[in-house]
Amino acid sequence: MKKNIVVESNNLTNDVKAVLKKYEYVNVIQYEFGIYKLSLNRPEAFNALNDELMFQLSEVVSLLQHNNARCLVLTGNKKAFAAGGDISEMSGKSYAQVAEEQYVTSIWSKLEQRNIPIVAAVNGLALGGGCELAMLCDIIVAGHSATFGLPEVGLGIIPGAGGTQRLIRAVGKAKAMDVILSGKTLTAIEAERSGLVSRIVEDDKAVEEALYVAHNIAKRSKPVISMAKKVVDYANESSLQNGMQYEQQNFYATFALSDQKEGMKAFLEKRQPNWQDK
Known part of the structure; x- marks a missing residue:
């Protein structure tokens, strides 16, 4: 059966376009039916999630949601959806700092409070914060090369953006413990079999499939x-x-x-x- 083709559109106002151009770490493409593709854009760092990237992502999602977006597709690049948090940014923080500024929580909670669905199109690495960001989405479409994991304990910390809570709900206690405590990674096939991933496609089809899913969502009430x-x-x-x-x-x-x-x-x-x- 031939799948629906989602066509790029250009109905955003100049004011919204001007705002979106400010966000260097998130590229936005508009499609018909209120669908938007958001691409993380720190390729030199494998899309590591620093504070500024996450701030920009939360602002973009909020802006589009208030401009009649119906469904979003979130992706990275061929090598990485997002390889994790930005260790160089985190390494110098103290307990007092992270507690006072509500590190991670204050920004990520804005993404959690949205009322429109996000479909993640994952190729390459989705580790640490990248895996948590994928799990924050509502549906995950993975290319065959996708790798999921939560390796934080190897850095002397634990997952702090929902990893311990969302993974166990997706794959069960035994698998979640293995991933979190031992550093085991999940291939796309393992992730799909465990219930973390909804669909697996060829790597160059992940975004196309995610847009197809988004179209089937956006055409509903x-x-x-x-x-x-x-x-x-x-x-x-x-x-x-x-x-x-x-x-x-x-x-x-x-x-x-x-x-x-x-x-x-x-x-x-x-x-x-x-x-x-x-």
Whole structure:
């Protein structure tokens, strides 16, 4: 079956374009249907995540979200999605500094609070903070060369951007302990089999596949997608009983949407729905 082709677009206002140009570490390409591809841009450092890169990424995501973005694709380059945190930046920090400035947490929490999905397209290295950033996304599409790991203990620290919490929820305790304590890395195939990765494709197809996934998301009702994402995220943080109650509340809430009426009417009339996003 031929996949949908996502076409580049250029509908951003000049003001938004001017702001985006300021962010040297994040390149942005706009596509139709409210899809944006964000490419990390520190190739000389294998996209190591320093403070400035993460600040720029959080600002770009916030800006696009408030300019009617429907879905984002986040990627790196052929060698690395992101090889980890910037050790040269971290090495000189003291306990007092990291505690006072809420190091990592203050910036990463902005990305966690978004209401639009992000699809990660991962080639090459996704280690340490890079693996945590991929796990912060909602869906991971991996090229065959992708490698995932959390090697922080070898540096005398532990994962600090959600690695210990998200990995165990994705792959289970035994696999997470092996990765975190022994430094074991996961190939794309192992990551997919363990539940960390959604899809594996050839390396040169990872971004294309991620854009295809993003298109299938973006063509749905925006508030319904946001609600579904919120409920699935909640499942990672709650008991089954609480999760079921939360799902039920949000399921009922969809019946207050015009898009629920349109979606069901379109199904019965055997046509594509005309979403109003309300």
